[in-house]
Amino acid sequence: MYAKCDAHTAGRLLLAVGLVCGMRIVDVSGQTAADDKTQRLYTTKCALCHGLNGTPKAIAKGAPVFTDPSWTPSKETIVTAVMNGKGDKMKSFKGKLTPAEMDDVAEYVLKMKTNAALTAGLPAPAAETQKPH
Ligand code: HEC
Numbered sequence: 001m002y003a004k005c006d007a008h009t010a011g012r013l014l015l016a017v018g019l020v021c022g023m024r025i026v027d028v029s030g031q032t033a034a035d036d037k038t039q040r041l042y043t044t045k046c047a048l049c050h051g052l053n054g055t056p057k058a059i060a061k062g063a064p065v066f067t068d069p070s071w072t073p074s075k076e077t078i079v080t081a082v083m084n085g086k087g088d089k090m091k092s093f094k095g096k097l098t099p100a101e102m103d104d105v106a107e108y109v110l111k112m113k114t115n116a117a118l119t120a121g122l123p124a125p126a127a128e129t130q131k132p133h
Contacts, residue, residue: 038104039118045097046105049090053119054112060089066112067119078106 043052049059054066063086064071082102085092093102112118 034104035108038101038108041097041101041105042108045093046109054109062087063090066109069113073110075103075106075110078109079103082106 048057050056050063050066056063056065064073079102081090082093082097082105084094097105108118
């Protein structure tokens with residue numbers, strides 16, 4: 001793929017080819033920048049209790065296994081749990097996550113069931129510092 005791109009860069013449509021190559025790189029990884037941000041959100045805010053692979057750690061005993069096929073929540077159920085907290089361990093994320101982020105992370109949780117790539121081969125959370133909330 002790179003060789004192909006290099007060959008093309010000799011051509012006149014340098015910018016267009018650059019964009020196409022760039023898009024291919026995104027396609028190959030199967031992830032967009034937005035997915036990446038949501039994954040980081042999950043790994044930093046949720047995984048400490050719910051596990052990188054959606055299986056709750058000891059601290060979150062009683063929480064659902066997110067990859068369990070018999071666990072079929074609506075997205076609203078997840079957003080509500082994030083918004084209001086659940087039980088005595090999971091605190092509300094109100095004011096810590098934006099409504100859009102709650103929505104994204106709920107979708108991410110739902111996708112964990114069908115997208116094995118999210119739960120296997122997860123990249124280590126980036127070492128970059130979190131936005132202060
Ligand atoms: C401090 C630990 C902790 C953190 C952090 C945490 N959770 Fe939870 N979560 C729990 C526990 C414990 C439960 C089970 C609570 C109960 O049912 O009593 C739970 C339950 C849930 C449920 C099930 C809700 C339902 O109605 O059945 C969802 C969905 C969920 N968490 C999503 C998330 C997401 C998404 C994040 C990150 C934004 C997150 N949690 C962060 C501990 C945590």
